[in-house]
């Protein structure tokens with residue numbers, strides 16, 4: 001072996017994905033789309049970004065080799081990985097695919113990472129841990145997680161034979177790192193003695209049992225990652241769903257209501273704010289229930305989703321809106337916002353009035369608005385202020401409210 005051996009990776013993408021076949025209508029999981037590219041491409045990019053990596057061997061199903069190689073070439077043109085690569089046909093079992101991949105490694109390669117394309121989320125930090133442990137002299141390195149379930153060993157009739165000591169167990173992942181010549185020897189032995197294994201490390205372990213000096217340093221475990229799960233069952237497909245990008249949006253609302261005077265003839269409503277009746281307050285002139293706060297809020301919600309204004313949806317000359325609870329306006333505006341991919345995250349409301357005094361009611365208003373919008377209390381703020389006897393609120397002729405609503409909107413609803 002040369003003084004500083006090259007590190008290459010074998011990326012396994014030759015499986016048939018039988019456990020997922022029904023859910024994917026027969027499509028092999030390693031080729032399912034993830035962020036617009038085939039799944040295996042994610043691992044290729046993560047591996048290639050490591051400065052230590054000198055090249056990649058892709059192992060594809062024999063029956064699709066040409067097609068997949070052409071696809072890969074296109075991806076390499078679009079997003080050059082800056083590394084030499086090769087594509088080779090896989091075999092029947094995983095270990096056969098690894099063996100085929102090993103054969104394609106160049107002479108200069110002294111260390112190899114073997115990675116399942118079905119684990120797209122391995123992080124660079126995890127791969128570095130594997131490489132560092134290899135550097136320190138292990139023959140094999142596997143990322144592993146402590147086991148949280150109690151594990152029992154059973155016979156073919158499901159009779160429990162023994163309960164294993166959980167503290168001494170690790171669930172192992174890939175990439176697994178190896179001294180190349182040790183792994184090659186292990187694969188030769190596996191072929192000769194017909195070992196049937198589910199990972200490469202177990203071959204090296206067997207080799208070490210048989211011939212201890214053939215795998216100096218043995219196999220060590222470094223911390224794995226929960227996120228580095230293997231896409232295996234239909235439930236795992238959820239992880240591949242595209243995350244809808246979201247954009248922060250805001251909406252502003254403003255409303256005024258006049259207090260009823262002695263000479264007024266229009267409909268006078270008892271004051272309601274945020275859906276809460278305010279006793280001993282001036283009557284309000286209004287077609288609906290006159291809830292100035294919920295009207296401002298409705299407008300702000302509509303503002304978040306390009307929904308026009310309250311008058312567009314609930315005209316004040318329409319009979320059905322007469323003395324109507326303004327909570328309905330808020331709920332309908334919120335439903336429209338949802339329809340347009342907009343989710344309210346917080347609201348900040350201010351009531352401006354000389355009378356009545358609102359301090360004692362603020363908390364009650366807040367609770368009611370939070371309940372109405374199905375938001376946590378922490379996401380609803382209510383303020384009250386006067387205008388220092390200035391203007392129409394200062395002269396106690398009316399009340400106004402302003403509302404600011406913050407929301408997240410699905411990016412595809414913004415085009």
Ligand code: CTP
Pocket residue numbers: 012013014015016017018019020030059090091092093094095097115116117118119230231232
């Ligand atoms: N793999 C491979 N060649 C095989 C079998 C598996 O390259 N003959 C690869 C898979 O593509 C996958 C990894 O090994 O990236 C781990 O295997 P697994 O999760 O078992 O995938 P499949 O064998 O494809 O799935 P299943 O066992 O459900 O058929």
Ligand code: MG
Pocket residue numbers: 015094
């Ligand atoms: Mg399999």
